[in-house]
Amino acid sequence: MTQPTAFTLAVHGGAGTILRSSMSPEREAAYHAGLRRALEAGRLVLAAGGAALDAVTAAVMELEDEPLFNAGRGAVYTSAGQQEMDAAIMDGRNHAAGAVAGICGPRNPILAARAVMEQSEHVLLIGDSALAFCQAQGIAMEDAAYFFTQARWQALQETLAMRRSGTQDQDESRKHGTVGAVARDRHGHLAAATSTGGMTAKAPGRVGDSPVIGAGTWADDATCAVSATGHGEIFIRYAAAHEIASRLRHAGQSLDVAAHAVVVDLLAPQGGSGGVIAVDKDGNFALPFNCAGMYRGVVTADGVLRTAIYDEPLEDYGQV
Template identity: 55%
Template sequence: MPHPRSAPFLLALSLLAGGCTTPAPPAAPKPGWALAVHGGAGVMDRETMSAETEATYRAALQAALNRGTAVLDKGGSALDAVEAVVRGLEDDPLFNAGRGAVFTADGRNELDAAIMDGGTLKAGAVAGITGIRNPITLARAVMEQSPHVMMIGQGAERFGAEKSVEKADPSWFFTEKRWQSLKKTLTERGLPIPPRPPGVGPEPVPLAQGDGLPEDRKFGTVGVVARDRAGHVAAGTSTGGTTAKLWGRVGDSPIIGAGTYADDKSCAVSGTGTGEYFIRLGVAREVCNLVGYGGKSLQQAADAVIQKQLTALGGDGGVIAVAADGTLAWSFNTSGMYRAMAAEGQKPVVAIFKGEP
């Protein structure tokens, strides 16, 4: 006869009494890391994008995912992953951030960036800076090594020099494609064309051909959201702004709550699009509010803001987002958005056009 305290004996008593004991189900596994990346939204159609250009952008997005997952898979923080991915995108001339940034009407590259830690709600941002190779790193320095949230222009650059943030000559940021786009835009507006930047050499003959995409209908801002194994989320965004923008113009990317926001209690968001509309709507914070207080899922919240509020106002662009539980989402109201996502134990997704996963 089984011992009175043995499991078989207790089960037998339960069955005799007309009941049944069922072992408690194992606890659900804790969500692992999750990551999403965007490289800008706009008019991106299969019919106008060459196969070579498409393959180049897909490879760049996959490389961005690889940088982030390398950090997260080793137990790194969401904040570290965000900075690592954005730095790589800032160094890639394909995107309008850091190297490859568009030019202002004065023929300068003026850069904006922001980063936010969802666990502490600490944030750092810089705007209108030149000569800093990786604006996202300067934004993080503002967050971690100053009492401020945002610094701009020469003051931010001076702070970067004090903190040994890497500098770069103007020629580092130059790309011929962006320069020709500036000339075209200024000519259309009847504005004077500034002198070609020093150190970049003469214009090539013949000029390099573009990829067939209208430059003024693409938004090359880059951004990353991440959730680490500890359950913390973070967001980062970096941009060169808009082609031929007026002096002193600042878009949504460095504005906490507009283009960038992160809170462990709801989600992390990074946006890309016509910044003036994102600022007016407070797009990033609005998505988080709908998740945290509105009872909506992450996808529902992103769609409500982008497909309804932003569209109704006449703005265009998109967002990527990650919730505190590791759920990922994106939404955009343009024909395409350079985007990618990956989560621990899941197959990564890289997409460009509308209708892709």
């Protein structure tokens, strides 16, 4: 049993990683560094006795600010050459939740989702109305130039060229990328947060699982908190995040067994490439994925930051 003073934070920077054969040592180090910054941002909150909700917010903001990841500043482009971002957050204490979809403007979309949860009577706001709400709440906004990255623009051009030639895109890093965080705080409360730019060259207006409560994001103090990354349509159809929690609640499965069963046995056969990060009410964590890799990391009360990208064990970067 986890001690009352313990906490757990897990983060992900998306499944569908760059192929190992194409990953340079410098780029791999940059991904690990980005994950560690997110872990440290959330760890500082939890180590001070702060709430899981604040920890996942802080961690996801760090990932949104890092252009390497497909969220916030690193968001991919739609087939029309625009960026449309989605985000969600959920509080395991009372099932409070907030989400936004199809927006570009808020510097940190996760703050927009949290504002919906805390400053409105709604759960999900989309498009122009969501932007108007964000502006009314004083959320920091940026213009399109802030979110532009040459790598994402080039990925769009390559994907569109493949479509025109009828070539199948085998690059998972273009098909799905997301960031997320889940946490259990010292008080035993859980929270989850997820943010994404979606799929490269997605149809304008397409919304994936990230802002759909129960699909890509879920938190319930009685069971677990989950943030997903992958083929959103499949994750929505199988209510992936909620399915994991349901297996804990109704089947008495452990977190590791439930998360693996959903990701590997349920989603993968249906084409649901991707993975999840999850933490349960006792602070146990699970990080299963069914594709080439998933940018991921964990920190607990021992202060050791551990990250991984492919199928290797979490790499220990020592205490901070």
